Every structure is written in structure tokens, then in C-alpha cells.
Amino acid sequence: MSDIGALPDGGPLRDEPLDPEVLSSELVYEGRVWDVRSDRVRYGDGEIVRQYVAHPGAVAIVALDDEGRVLLIQQYRHPIRHRDWELPAGLLDVPGEDPAAAAQRELAEEADLVAAHWEPLVSSWTTPGGNDELIQLFLATGITAADAAHSREDEEADIRLAWVPLDDAVAAVLDGRMRNGILAIGVLAAAQRLRDRG
Known part of the structure; x- marks a missing residue:
């Protein structure tokens, strides 16, 4: 049986936190309930820009x-x-x-x-x-x-x-x-x- 996707440490399957450096974060839209942000993030050997809804949970x-x-x-x-x-x-x-x-x-x-x-x-x-x-x-x-x-x-x-x-x-x-x-x-x-x- 293939071990593709097996966890390297053999531990339980779980999401893994990752905290790349946020180079800038801009409030694009401020809403009544939630906001929209645009973040520029250092990722791997480069940078990425991601927009997302910032939600209170x-x-x-x-x-x-x-x-x-x-x-x-x-x-x-x-x-x-x-x-x-x-x-x-x-x-x-x-x-x-x-x-x-x-x-x-x-x-x-x-x-x-x-x-x-x-x-x-x-x-x-x-x-x-x-x-x-x-x-x-x-x-x-x-x-x-x-x-x-x-x-x-x-x-x-x-x-x-x-x-x-x-x-x-x-x-x-x-x-x-x-x-x-x-x-x-x-x-x-x-x-x-x-x-x-x-």
C-alpha cells in the first residue's frame, strides 16, 4: 500500500499552522459585519497577494x-x-x-x-x-x-x-x-x- 500523504512524524492527521511573514495588510472594504483585507505575504521564494473576508467567527x-x-x-x-x-x-x-x-x-x-x-x-x-x-x-x-x-x-x-x-x-x-x-x-x-x- 502506498504511503503517499502519510504524515512525516507518524502522528495523528491534523491541520498544520503556518505563519508566513505578512509584508502589508490593507483594509479594502469595511463592512457592517465583516471586512475585506488584502495581504501581501512572503511565501516560499517569492511573494503572494491574497484578498479575504476578515470574519469575527x-x-x-x-x-x-x-x-x-x-x-x-x-x-x-x-x-x-x-x-x-x-x-x-x-x-x-x-x-x-x-x-x-x-x-x-x-x-x-x-x-x-x-x-x-x-x-x-x-x-x-x-x-x-x-x-x-x-x-x-x-x-x-x-x-x-x-x-x-x-x-x-x-x-x-x-x-x-x-x-x-x-x-x-x-x-x-x-x-x-x-x-x-x-x-x-x-x-x-x-x-x-x-x-x-x-
Whole structure:
């Protein structure tokens, strides 16, 4: 068997940090939520220029009820011109806020729910060739209604919520019927986590 791609140190497979010298970094566009930067970087024997979205990071929640159903939300996303199915999620836009606390806040804000049990599930760079967003996903169980409902506006004003059997959500992802990347990562990771627990 070929050892192409084998790790040189024989250690576990993982992403490797690399910090090349940034010769210049220019703010190209300052947005309400995120910015666009252009960096000139020393790389190898030369230089490269890369533009990317500078993102504050985000959290998402795989909320499972006592019947093994996952909470999905559907809302309009203008760049793709779809109302796609997603997980409850939100930006890390409160300075100094712990990601777990942000996840609890987002579940309440988007679905008017709270959870008794929280655990880290998985994390992912959403589009590493185009932005630096790291999203951290949490598994939430022991779901109950929040004490108060949140008001919502714009695309969030007509969010649809659905409790879907986790296996049905996995099948929809694998069949290509639901294409949101964060949802795919979350439901597949949750299904594996439950399998591991037996």
C-alpha cells in the first residue's frame, strides 16, 4: 500500500499552522459585519497577494430533543437566492463573549429555546480560501422553552423551525437535498457522536 500523504512524524492527521511573514495588510472594504483585507505575504521564494473576508467567527447549535430529533431553521439567504435549512447559529460579535455562552444566546434568540446540557461538537473553517471564519458547533440537549420570546426582523422575521429526525436530516444532506455546509457538518458529527456512545 502506498504511503503517499502519510504524515512525516507518524502522528495523528491534523491541520498544520503556518505563519508566513505578512509584508502589508490593507483594509479594502469595511463592512457592517465583516471586512475585506488584502495581504501581501512572503511565501516560499517569492511573494503572494491574497484578498479575504476578515470574519469575527461564529457558533452553531445542534439541538437534539428527547425523541432524537434535531432542530432545523429555514430562512432566506440572499447570496444563494434560497431559503435554506440551517442550524441555529450566529456571529461571535460580542467582545470577549465565550463561544459556549454565544451558542446559548443564539439558541434563545433564534428559536426561543434553552438547553440544560451543552458540549463542544466540532469546529470548522467555513471557506479557508476566501475567509478566516472559524465556526464552533455545540451539541445541546435537555431542550425547553425559554422564559421569553425574542423579536426578530428582516430575514429572521419569517424563520421557519422544524424538529426533524436526525437520520432524516443526515439522509437529506447525503442526498444533496440540504446543502448548507454547517448543517451538514453538524448533523453528521452529531450522528457519529451518538453512534460512538452506543
